[in-house]
Amino acid sequence: xIDRRTLLMALASSASFADAAPVWAQQRKVxxxxxxxxxxxxxxxxxxxxxxxxxxxxEVGYVEGDNLKIEWRFAGGDIAQLPRLAAELVELKVDIIxxxxxxxxxxxxxxxxxxxxxxxxxxDPVGSGLVNSLGRPGGNITGLSxxxxxxxxxxxxxxxxxxxxxxxxAILSNPDNSSNVxxxxxxRMAMGRVGMTGVVVEAATAQEIDTAFAKIGERGAQAVIVAxxxxxxxxxxxxxxxxxxxxxxxICEFREHVEAGALLSYGQNLADGYRxxxxxxxxxxxxxxxxxxxxxxxxxLELVINxxxxxxxxxxxPTDLLAxxxxxxx
Numbered sequence: 080x081i082d083r084r085t086l087l088m089a090l091a092s093s094a095s096f097a098d099a100a101p102v103w104a105q106q107r108k109v110x111x112x113x114x115x116x117x118x119x120x121x122x123x124x125x126x127x128x129x130x131x132x133x134x135x136x137x138e139v140g141y142v143e144g145d146n147l148k149i150e151w152r153f154a155g156g157d158i159a160q161l162p163r164l165a166a167e168l169v170e171l172k173v174d175i176i177x178x179x180x181x182x183x184x185x186x187x188x189x190x191x192x193x194x195x196x197x198x199x200x201x202x203d204p205v206g207s208g209l210v211n212s213l214g215r216p217g218g219n220i221t222g223l224s225x226x227x228x229x230x231x232x233x234x235x236x237x238x239x240x241x242x243x244x245x246x247x248x249a250i251l252s253n254p255d256n257s258s259n260v261x262x263x264x265x266x267r268m269a270m271g272r273v274g275m276t277g278v279v280v281e282a283a284t285a286q287e288i289d290t291a292f293a294k295i296g297e298r299g300a301q302a303v304i305v306a307x308x309x310x311x312x313x314x315x316x317x318x319x320x321x322x323x324x325x326x327x328x329x330i331c332e333f334r335e336h337v338e339a340g341a342l343l344s345y346g347q348n349l350a351d352g353y354r355x356x357x358x359x360x361x362x363x364x365x366x367x368x369x370x371x372x373x374x375x376x377x378x379x380l381e382l383v384i385n386x387x388x389x390x391x392x393x394x395x396x397p398t399d400l401l402a403x404x405x406x407x408x409x
Contacts, residue, residue, distance in 0.1 A: 110141060110364060113150045113168030115178040115187055117161065118313040120153040128335070131350035132177060132199070135357030156285075156313060158255055161186035169194060175360055179353065180309040181207050181258050188220060195369045197359045198222030200352035202258030202307060204374060213374040221372040222359050225307065225332075225347050226380070228258070231265035234304060234330055237345055237382075239273050240397055241389075242302050242328045247276050249300035249327075251291060251318070253308040254281045262306050277304075285314050292321040300327065307332040307346065315339040319388075328392055334383040337408060342392065344383045352377065381405040 114132065121127035133143065141147040150171055154160040165186045168176055176187045179199030187196045188209060198204060200223045210216035213224060238245065250266055252259040267277040278298050282291040288311075295303060303322055305311050311318060312335055319340030322329035331337065332346030359372060382400075385408045389396050401407060 109146055109148055110175075111148050111150065111171070111173045112136075112360065113152065113171065113173035113176045115152050115154075115161070115164055115168060115176060115183050117154050117156065117158065117180055117183055117309045119155045120151065124151075128349040128353055131353035132356055135354035136360065138354070139357050139361040141357075141361070156310065158182050162189065165190035175363060177356060177360065179349075179356075181209070181256055182309075184209050184220065188218075192219055194219065195363050196220045196222075197356055197363070197369070198224070198374075199356045200225035200347055200349070200377065202256070203228050203261050206261050207257050210374060213376065215370070216372070216374055217370050219369050221363075221369040221374060222356060223352055223375045223377065225352070226376060228261045228265050230332065230346060230380075231262065232269045233345060234332075235266065235269040235273060235275065237343060237400075238302055238304065238328065238330050239275070240400060241343065241394055245302035245328060246274060247278065247298070247300050249295040249298065249303040250277050250279045250306060251288075251295075251303055251311065252279055252281050252306045253283055253310055255283045255310075256306070256308050259306045259308065266304060283310070285310075285317060288314055288317055289321070292325060295327070296325055302328040302330070305329060305331040305336065305341070312336070312349070315341070323388065323391060326392060328394060334381060334406065337383045337385045337388075340385065340388055342385055342388045342394070344381075346380060347377050348379070348381055351379070383408065 124130055152164040154164055169191045175195045175197055177197045178184055178187055179201055181201055184198050184201055196219055202225060204210045204224050210220050250263045252263055263279050270277045278300055280291045280294050282288040312333060315336045316339045329341040331341050331344045333349055334344050337344045382404045383406045384404045387409055
């Protein structure tokens with residue numbers, strides 16, 4: 080049997096712990112991340128490619144509403160808004176800025192040289208002047224680089240295997256995306272080796288995409304390769320419909336295009352890229368400097384084919400290509 084004195088001491092100890100618990104909770108560090116993106120905020124955000132970042136942060140131990148707060152900023156597709164939104168995040172004194180796409184990282188870089196910036200997969204960050212090198216990025220930027228400029232030979236090979244008669248090919252490019260220059264230079268070189276001719280057609284807005292496809296028709300293109308760009312991802316349904324209406328096989332880098340009706344994609348998974356961005360954020364929170372974190376290049380690439388679109392275009396997908404596909408949309 081517990082005597083009265085022992086019981087009172089136990090109760091006093093429990094009360095002291097209960098009083099201390101809220102103080103401990105209040106002292107727990109909450110990390111503040113600024114997230115900057117070019118398109119409009121997706122609804123729902125959780126299932127979008129940007130939601131991959133939240134899932135990745137959970138995997139490394141950070142949960143919104145607990146030890147993590149994210150300040151989301153979306154530019155609604157207007158590049159001109161990015162400098163203002165980046166300045167807002169700097170004013171808030173966020174611990175880190177996270178973003179993807181060359182214009183986004185460029186805006187963040189101009190807004191701050193001290194707050195760490197972590198890139199979700201971004202085209203050619205060295206060629207775009209964002210970092211010094213992949214091995215030693217220097218400055219306050221690190222993260223992931225996609226392989227867009229290196230995928231050109233494979234992209235052309237895939238197009239040639241599906242539509243060997245397409246010898247004049249349009250390349251849809253965004254002039255506001257500096258990394259697109261290297262991409263279409265590489266595409267033209269790869270096309271030359273198989274007897275194709277590349278015709279660059281530019282678009283920087285949704286309206287200009289309509290105009291670009293009219294030009295594609297005027298120039299007699301028989302297929303279209305869509306350069307990787309945030310605008311084109313956001314306008315993927317528009318692009319897929321325009322290509323299908325003009326009977327053009329469309330080759331893209333991201334599976335989102337194929338899900339919207341494009342013929343084929345070969346490249347990285349965007350949501351997975353945003354998820355992996357969280358590992359860089361975690362390392363910086365643990366004290367590693369961005370300048371000392373090598374840029375990661377993904378070697379995991381996926382091939383996605385839309386067989387319904389192929390049927391509409393009266394194209395036969397080679398059996399071996401279907402067997403190699405990571406996903407086939409019927």
